[in-house]
Amino acid sequence: MKAFDVVVAKNAGEALALLAAHGARAKLLAGGTDLLVDLKSAAHVPGVVVDISRAMDLAGIELTEHGLRIGALATHTAVMRSPLVREYFPALVDASHTVGAVQTRNLGTLAGNLITCVPSMDGGPPLLALEAIVTLASSAGRREMPLGEFFVGPRKTALKPDEMLLDIVIPRKNLGKPTAFLKFGLRKGQALALVNVAASAWIDPKRQVFVEPRIALGAVAPTVIRAPKAEAWLEGRPATPESMAEAGRIAAGEAKPISDFRASAGYRRDLIQVLTARALAQAAAQAASKRKETSR
Amino acid sequence: MKRRGRGIACMWYPIGFTVAANPSAATVKVNEDGTATLLTGTVETGQGALTVLGQIAAEALGISTEDVHVVSGDTDTTPMDTGAIASRTTYVTGNAVRLAAEEACKILFDVAGPMLGVRPDQLEMRDRKIQVKNFPQRSLPLGEVAYHAQAVKGRPAIGSATWNPPTVPMDPETGQGKPFNTYVYATQIAEVDVDDETGEVEVIRIAAAHDCGTAINPMLVEGQIEGGIAMGIGLALQEEILFDSQGRQINPNLTNYIMPTSLDMPAIEVDIVDSYDPTGPFGAKGVGEPTSVPTAAAILNAIHDAVGVRITSLPATAEKVLAAIKAGPGREMKQLTAA
Numbered sequence A: 001m002k003a004f005d006v007v008v009a010k011n012a013g014e015a016l017a018l019l020a021a022h023g024a025r026a027k028l029l030a031g032g033t034d035l036l037v038d039l040k041s042a043a044h045v046p047g048v049v050v051d052i053s054r055a056m057d058l059a060g061i062e063l064t065e066h067g068l069r070i071g072a073l074a075t076h077t078a079v080m081r082s083p084l085v086r087e088y089f090p091a092l093v094d095a096s097h098t099v100g101a102v103q104t105r106n107l108g109t110l111a112g113n114l115i116t117c118v119p120s121m122d123g124g125p126p127l128l129a130l131e132a133i134v135t136l137a138s139s140a141g142r143r144e145m146p147l148g149e150f151f152v153g154p155r156k157t158a159l160k161p162d163e164m165l166l167d168i169v170i171p172r173k174n175l176g177k178p179t180a181f182l183k184f185g186l187r188k189g190q191a192l193a194l195v196n197v198a199a200s201a202w203i204d205p206k207r208q209v210f211v212e213p214r215i216a217l218g219a220v221a222p223t224v225i226r227a228p229k230a231e232a233w234l235e236g237r238p239a240t241p242e243s244m245a246e247a248g249r250i251a252a253g254e255a256k257p258i259s260d261f262r263a264s265a266g267y268r269r270d271l272i273q274v275l276t277a278r279a280l281a282q283a284a285a286q287a288a289s290k291r292k293e294t295s296r
Numbered sequence B: 001m002k003r004r005g006r007g008i009a010c011m012w013y014p015i016g017f018t019v020a021a022n023p024s025a026a027t028v029k030v031n032e033d034g035t036a037t038l039l040t041g042t043v044e045t046g047q048g049a050l051t052v053l054g055q056i057a058a059e060a061l062g063i064s065t066e067d068v069h070v071v072s073g074d075t076d077t078t079p080m081d082t083g084a085i086a087s088r089t090t091y092v093t094g095n096a097v098r099l100a101a102e103e104a105c106k107i108l109f110d111v112a113g114p115m116l117g118v119r120p121d122q123l124e125m126r127d128r129k130i131q132v133k134n135f136p137q138r139s140l141p142l143g144e145v146a147y148h149a150q151a152v153k154g155r156p157a158i159g160s161a162t163w164n165p166p167t168v169p170m171d172p173e174t175g176q177g178k179p180f181n182t183y184v185y186a187t188q189i190a191e192v193d194v195d196d197e198t199g200e201v202e203v204i205r206i207a208a209a210h211d212c213g214t215a216i217n218p219m220l221v222e223g224q225i226e227g228g229i230a231m232g233i234g235l236a237l238q239e240e241i242l243f244d245s246q247g248r249q250i251n252p253n254l255t256n257y258i259m260p261t262s263l264d265m266p267a268i269e270v271d272i273v274d275s276y277d278p279t280g281p282f283g284a285k286g287v288g289e290p291t292s293v294p295t296a297a298a299i300l301n302a303i304h305d306a307v308g309v310r311i312t313s314l315p316a317t318a319e320k321v322l323a324a325i326k327a328g329p330g331r332e333m334k335q336l337t338a339a
Helices: A012-025 A035-041 A076-081 A083-088 A090-097 A102-107 A110-116 A124-129 A228-234 A241-254 A265-295 B049-061 B089-116 B142-151 B218-238 B295-307 B318-327
Strands: A005-008 A026-029 A048-051 A061-063 A067-071 A133-138 A141-146 A151-153 A164-171 A179-185 A193-204 A209-218 B002-017 B024-030 B036-040 B068-072 B123-126 B129-132 B135-141 B158-163 B180-195 B201-210 B267-272
Touching: A012 A026, A012 A048, A012 A133, A012 A164, A026 A035, A061 A083, A067 A083, A067 A110, A076 A083, A076 A090, A076 A102, A076 A110, A083 A090, A090 A124, A090 A179, A090 A193, A110 A124, A110 A164, A124 A179, A124 A193, A124 A209, A179 A265, A193 A265, A209 A228, A209 A241, A209 A265, A228 A241, A241 A265, A265 B318, B002 B089, B002 B295, B024 B049, B024 B089, B036 B049, B036 B089, B049 B068, B049 B089, B089 B123, B089 B129, B089 B135, B089 B142, B089 B158, B129 B142, B135 B142, B180 B295, B201 B218, B201 B295, B218 B267, B218 B295, B295 B318
Parallel strands: A005 A048, A026 A048, B036 B068, B201 B267
Antiparallel strands: A061 A067, A067 A164, A133 A141, A133 A164, A179 A193, A193 A209, B002 B180, B024 B036, B024 B158, B123 B129, B129 B135, B180 B201
């Protein structure tokens, strides 16, 4: 590992000032579960590591007028334990639960998972299926963008060198939207996803049809992607096994999986089809059980 | 949809090879405070071998395992050992330890006989004492006899011994011989769920019945069996060294060489079969390697029971199992080539 400076930022304002001062020379350290691996192996280490791990103003998970706000420092463990996440978005708990091991989840942040931007990330699919918005900030100001635009390519995001991700917001209109996350790896513990899928959908209680279905696929394209054709086909269709299977077939056609030593592209397509249909079925089942609870 | 299946596999496994010299040696020293020191060349690799060897020495000396100090794996101070290999330590090294302890006992019996007014062959070691057989009230503390042997009789209570299972040469014309001194036997039954849409195999439960002769330490035997089953699951479903076209390994790290985690482990029920081998120390044979021998076969049989396909190359990855299901029952699956 080559030498570098470490500067501690006690809050977001200090971090932004340091980023403005050092620009592309600086790297932010939150949980460090990805950054430290890079620092050990990378040829080009940053000049300055800005440690934001104690900037507690970035750590909260709270309900705001815009929706559920997850701060940049919220760890996977914090996400799993948050009563708000557990109530409104259990799929997010499922996703964070499959990241690495306990130690990784205690240190690693959900935002960091998005920023590292590997296609197999587990945090991306449920957030994308819930149409999350990310807030980026620099000393010059803030901007917001849908998560889908934040993902640019493998290990490449829309963040500029002097910018940091402040928070992730799941819009208020999606609070409690039935959502399921499924991951398929080569084993149960500490596995990278061969394919992961998240599906969210409302079910019209009278007509029993899908409303605003959203499907997100991981590890089968350069970034986590939505499956817009499958979503459009499913809109207004009845929540039946046949329609969910067809949506899975369409989604499999929208992905661009690769063949490597872990699995062939064909097998990954098989998995997309199966997991998409199952995630939709789980979301529909959640909708049905919620309806039962409210009618009591 | 998940389909449940069960499979059985049986095995036998050789213990104590006899095609070449296979010696172990040990030295047992009985100290003047009634404790003992055991010198052995074998090494502890987490299997509990030193605990078992200490138990064997303690049993032979009539003392507690905590009274035995084991010095191991140091060629400056201990005898050379053939190795912690071939599931031989309890059987071969254990026999050497038992014999060495008995040599030390002989000295102590010689010294204690006149002290207790009996012949040495009328004595036994029990409860940290040397006592007249069937007359426990006529006894001396072991430490007192050891001190007397050292300080008065000038015969320190040290025993050294070697055990080498008798070497049997192979007949060069017929290839016949006797390659091993004894054998162990086991049966494992696996219960699996196979997802017929993804090919994923989940091992739900494994029942394992093993013969290891006398189980000197049943909890360690159970631990060995559970560990062997973990390796067997890796062999059956996950572990594979992959090479590119230039012969370089593609997955030379534990991120990509997939082994089971605790989350991949099934419920395991262990049954240690009652048995006794007169050639082993206190009837013991061994249990190390045999534990992972039947696991993969039981799992593959269970997959066949669940979805009707025979996987004939390991590991039975989900992709391979799904391909076999798609090809239809009864077809043999060839090895899938890596990209």
